[in-house]
Amino acid sequence: MKTKRKVKELIDKVRLLFCKDRESYFLLYNFLGFIPRHLHPYQTAFTHSSSTSGHNKKLKNNERLEFLGDAVLSSIISDYLYTTFRNQREGFLSKSRSRLVCRDSLNNIALKIGLDKFIGSTNKGQHHNTHIYGNALEALIGAIYIDRGYSFCRTFVIEKVLTVIPDIESIIKDDNNYKSLLIEWSQKEHREVTFNLLSEEKRTDGLLFTTEVLVDGELYGLGEGFSKRESQQNAAKEALEKIKN
Secondary structure (H helix, E strand, C coil): HHHHHHHHHHHHHHHHCCCCHHHHHHHHHHHHCCCCCCHHHHHHHCCCCHHHHHCCCCCCCCCCHEEEEHHHHHHHHHHHHHHCCCCCCCHHHHHHHEEEEEEEEHHHHHHHHCHHHCCCCCCCHHHHHCCHHHHHHHHHHHHHHHHHHHHHHHHHHHHHHHHHCCHHHHHHHHHHHHHHHHHHHHHHHCCCEEEEEEEEECCCEEEEEEEEECCEEEEEEEEEEECCCHHHCCCCHHHHHHHHH
């Protein structure tokens, strides 16, 4: 198996010497640790929607690849957790996966591996919207899946992505899923919790979502975010602070 892999890598390197866009291939090789077979999926993965507005509208952005990569990453992480934590129950595995693939975690991983240097966006410097890095990481995983298949993509995630997390167990134990905590509290206290999306504001740096959380019909928290999930988490955090006080 290893011999076949080495032969394929050698063939890819030889092919690289005679292909067009050698500079782009070499840049990706230095970043990814392998030679892509096709450039296009990676170029799309690095293209944020903000850079395809106006006269560039016909260019493809990474939103579709992000959708695909999210599903592939979830599958790989599920497999990894199932294999690594053999004695843990389903609830532990679900929470662990949620924390590993949450936006903050993916953003941090993307920055650690240097993905931000490859992203084409008009708003990279706007730190409140740094979820673009986590989105791009998912899109990159989608691109690798299309270019090299699931098995190769799984190896990349485990060897390149998960290895930059110094202590996976500490992330798993760090319970900052405010929505989940609020729902758990409501179930114990027999209270009704409702999340309502109030608005979607289209801005130059993306969609800004505003969510309210009601407890037994009473407003307990408001949250904003550049994804529905982020706005729900911020609203739940505010609600938990109100409950605590």
